[in-house]
Structures are given as structure tokens and as C-alpha cells.
Amino acid sequence: MISRWTVVVDRDDLTKTEVLHDELPTDLEDCEILLRVSHVGLTANNVTYGVIGDMIGYWRFFPFAPEGRGVIPVWGFADVVDSTLDAVPAGTRVYGYLPMASHFVVRAKLTSSGFVDTADHRADLPAVYNSYLVTSQDPAYDPALEDLQALYRPLFLTSYLLADQLADNKFYGASTVVISSASSKTAFGTAQCLQGKGVRLVGLTSPRNVEFTTGLGLYDTVLPYDASVDVEPSVYLDFSGSADVRSALHDRLGASLAKDISIGLTQQKASADPRSEFFFAPEQLRKRTADWGSEGLAERFGTAWRSFTAQAGSWVGIAQHSGPEELIEVWQAVLQGKVSPDTADVITF
Incomplete structure (x- = not known):
């Protein structure tokens, strides 16, 4: 035994x-x-x-x-x-x-x-x-990068699929993507995937993480949670699960908030707020497998993954x-x- x-x-x-x-x-x-x-x-x-x-x-x-x-x-x-x-x-x-x-x-x-x-x-x-x-x-395995793969690959797959869903839906008509818990790994992986996609990236984080998040060089603007975001057509990606942050954004942006999506939950409670929809990565994975085939998806993800890992080792x-x-x-x-x-x-x- x-x-x-x-x-x-x-x-x-x-x-x-x-x-x-x-x-x-x-x-x-x-x-x-x-x-x-x-x-x-x-x-x-x-x-x-x-x-x-x-x-x-x-x-x-x-x-x-x-x-x-x-x-x-x-x-x-x-x-x-x-x-x-x-x-x-x-x-x-x-x-x-x-x-x-x-x-x-x-x-x-x-x-x-x-x-x-x-x-x-x-x-x-x-x-x-x-x-x-x-x-x-x-084909994506590199024995020298096992630690990075153990840490980031599942997170980055979520990041990649989330960014892909946004682009696939033309960002729901928004010109800005607001991302909470912007210093978290899945959040900044999403920001990395969205670079060059024609949208402004605003990262929200705690005051103690503003310097680190700014230093990533992935966001156009990094703000502490108590700062006000600009009123413009926006998608909110909620990685924190904070009801207070969500309510403040809805009050500030009003009709300019085109979409509110919950992804991660760094706080220990699930959101039941009907204003937000939950992103479930396997659903977008199934869609893209049907669109591109397994090999086509693997090729696209592999390209994005190699771009990410080329930078990630210097961030964390x-x-x-x-x-x-x-x-x-x-x-x-x-x-x-x-x-x-x-x-x-x-x-x-």
C-alpha cells in the first residue's frame, strides 16, 4: 500500500x-x-x-x-x-x-x-x-520553465480566452476596458493579451500595488480603488469580487458601462449581483475549438503563451x-x- x-x-x-x-x-x-x-x-x-x-x-x-x-x-x-x-x-x-x-x-x-x-x-x-x-x-513544454507553467498556464488560458471573447464581441461597443485587482496574475495576463487591440486599458488596484502595477507597463492608466475613472464607454472586468468597487463604477459610469463581467474572486465570496455576468472560460474554449479546430486553437494559444512567458519571468x-x-x-x-x-x-x- x-x-x-x-x-x-x-x-x-x-x-x-x-x-x-x-x-x-x-x-x-x-x-x-x-x-x-x-x-x-x-x-x-x-x-x-x-x-x-x-x-x-x-x-x-x-x-x-x-x-x-x-x-x-x-x-x-x-x-x-x-x-x-x-x-x-x-x-x-x-x-x-x-x-x-x-x-x-x-x-x-x-x-x-x-x-x-x-x-x-x-x-x-x-x-x-x-x-x-x-x-x-x-509543444509548449519547456523543462526550464516548469515553474512558470505551473503558475501561469491555467491563469493565462483564462486571460487569453477572456481577451478573445471581448475582441470577438467588438468590446461590446466600448473603447475602454477597466480591470480590477489589476496586479493579479490573471488580470495582467488579460491586459497583456489586449495590448494593441485598440482599447484603452485602465487598471484598478490597492494603493500599495499601484507602483508594481504601473511598472508592468501593460495598462494605459493605473488608479487606486478610491480614484474616479473617466466617464466613457467601458467594459468592466471584475477580478476582485468587491461589491463596493462595482457599485462605485456603476454609479460613476451609468449608461456608459457597456458590460460588467466577473472572472476571479480575490475576496472570499461569490457575487450575486445581477448587473454582472460570470465568465466561464470553458465556454469560450468550446466556441473557439469549434471555430478553429483543436490544432488551430493550440497554435494561436501557443503564440500568445510564448509572448507572455518572454516577459513574465521579469515581472514576478x-x-x-x-x-x-x-x-x-x-x-x-x-x-x-x-x-x-x-x-x-x-x-x-
């Missing part, structure tokens, strides 16, 4: 955590693969998974927590420990959607780039989260951590908003 540790959180209070230990079976069934998680990135994006876990189904991906608690998904790399598939032998390295746990088992169906997990509990969940890329078959330093206890320490810091925007956290399991 293989011993596994798992970090679980209270689904009603994300600050409450516990490390559980159990045994994994060594006898795999047909098509099963045992993965050992190697290292992952942890950002405010993972908080969103917990905040809207019931709404989207994020708690259902890794259902091995006691009732009332859950396993927060993370993105990163894992290695095959044991496999019933000759095409995915032990030692194979994969990138994908992982639990806050040392090990887990997938029921694999092979694809051209790796495999998907076809376990019953994931059957009706968004396909993008069920796919695992074998690094030797991934990477802090290394290891083990479940340090994972919990980072989780608590992210929950409390204590992570500096110029630092990103990678945890080795």
Missing part, C-alpha cells in the same frame, strides 16, 4: 484546513494510472475554486474528503508511479489539474497529447479540467515551498491577501 497525504478545507470556512493520511491501493484496475503530484502553483485563482465550488462543481473533481470538507484543485506537474497502459509507463511526466494531495488515481483514456480522466465522478464536468498533457508530447519572482504544512501556510497567506504581487508561490509535494 502507498501512503497518501491530502490537504482538505472546510467548504464553509476556507481558512480551516487539515492534513489527512490514508492508503492508496496498489492493485490498479484496467486503464487506471497512479500519479504522484510533483509541484504546483498556488494563486488567488485557487481561492475562486473554493468560493464557487458548488456553483461550478469544483469540489467534485477530487471527492476523497470527509463530508463538509473538500479538496482544492491546483495546476501543475505529476509523475506516473504505476500504470496499466503501455502508452503511459511509470516515469511519464504530465501537466494538468491536480488535487492538494501527494497521490491520486485516474481512469485514463488516451488522446493525441496525453489522456483524459474518465472516472465516473468527472464524467459531466468541464472537459478542459479532465485533460492531462504528457510533457514529451506538449518565484518563491519555493515544500510539503503539506508549507502548502497550508501559502494557502492561508493567499486567502488573507498577504501575498505580494511581485512574488508567486510554487510548492513541491
Whole structure:
């Protein structure tokens, strides 16, 4: 038997955590693969998974927590420990959607780039989260950039698809895009994708992050939250989940606010404001897969990803951590908003 540790959180209070230990079976069934998680990135994006876990189904991906608690998904790399598939032998390295746990088992169906997990509990969940890329078959993989990929690739995919949706809809007639929590990684990834698209980019952030956000060179204007934005046709991209910021913008812009879209939630509550619509990246992913085909989408995303990573390494330093206890320490810091925007956290399991 293989011993596994798992970090679980209270689904009603994300600050409450516990490390559980159990045994994994060594006898795999047909098509099963045992993965050992190697290292992952942890950002405010993972908080969103917990905040809207019931709404989207994020708690259902890794259902091995006691009732009332859950396993927060993370993105990163894992290695095959044991496999019933000759095409995915032990030692194979994969990138994908992982639990806050040392090990887990997938029921694999092979694809051209790796495999998907076809376990019953994931059957009706968004396909993008069920796919695992074998690094030797991934054209975007660079072993020297694993930390950047673990941190940024899932965030940047959201950034890319959000920017694409805006452009695809001609920015809903707006000439300005206002972005809250502008120092966050998904937010400034979106700004990077929108550069040169013919819209003015206004970043809103806390006073302590104005200098960092301005230094990115991605926004035309960076303002603290208590400043007033210009009244002009605008789209609001809400990465903060702040009801106060939303209300202030609606009061200020009035009919000039063409669209209000919620993406991330750096605050620990989901918005129920009917003035805002929630952006769900898999929907735009499905649309563009239909429009361009899988290869066409991969080619376009790859070009954008390489442009982003060429700059991202100079914006944010990477802090290394290891083990479940340090994972919990980072989780608590992210929950409390204590992570500096110029630092990103990678945890080795």
C-alpha cells in the first residue's frame, strides 16, 4: 500500500484546513494510472475554486474528503508511479489539474497529447479540467520553465480566452476596458493579451500595488480603488469580487458601462449581483475549438503563451515551498491577501 497525504478545507470556512493520511491501493484496475503530484502553483485563482465550488462543481473533481470538507484543485506537474497502459509507463511526466494531495488515481483514456480522466465522478464536468498533457508530447513544454507553467498556464488560458471573447464581441461597443485587482496574475495576463487591440486599458488596484502595477507597463492608466475613472464607454472586468468597487463604477459610469463581467474572486465570496455576468472560460474554449479546430486553437494559444512567458519571468519572482504544512501556510497567506504581487508561490509535494 502507498501512503497518501491530502490537504482538505472546510467548504464553509476556507481558512480551516487539515492534513489527512490514508492508503492508496496498489492493485490498479484496467486503464487506471497512479500519479504522484510533483509541484504546483498556488494563486488567488485557487481561492475562486473554493468560493464557487458548488456553483461550478469544483469540489467534485477530487471527492476523497470527509463530508463538509473538500479538496482544492491546483495546476501543475505529476509523475506516473504505476500504470496499466503501455502508452503511459511509470516515469511519464504530465501537466494538468491536480488535487492538494501527494497521490491520486485516474481512469485514463488516451488522446493525441496525453489522456483524459474518465472516472465516473468527472464524467459531466468541464472537459478542459479532465485533460492531462504528457510533457514529451506538449509543444509548449519547456523543462526550464516548469515553474512558470505551473503558475501561469491555467491563469493565462483564462486571460487569453477572456481577451478573445471581448475582441470577438467588438468590446461590446466600448473603447475602454477597466480591470480590477489589476496586479493579479490573471488580470495582467488579460491586459497583456489586449495590448494593441485598440482599447484603452485602465487598471484598478490597492494603493500599495499601484507602483508594481504601473511598472508592468501593460495598462494605459493605473488608479487606486478610491480614484474616479473617466466617464466613457467601458467594459468592466471584475477580478476582485468587491461589491463596493462595482457599485462605485456603476454609479460613476451609468449608461456608459457597456458590460460588467466577473472572472476571479480575490475576496472570499461569490457575487450575486445581477448587473454582472460570470465568465466561464470553458465556454469560450468550446466556441473557439469549434471555430478553429483543436490544432488551430493550440497554435494561436501557443503564440500568445510564448509572448507572455518572454516577459513574465521579469515581472514576478518565484518563491519555493515544500510539503503539506508549507502548502497550508501559502494557502492561508493567499486567502488573507498577504501575498505580494511581485512574488508567486510554487510548492513541491
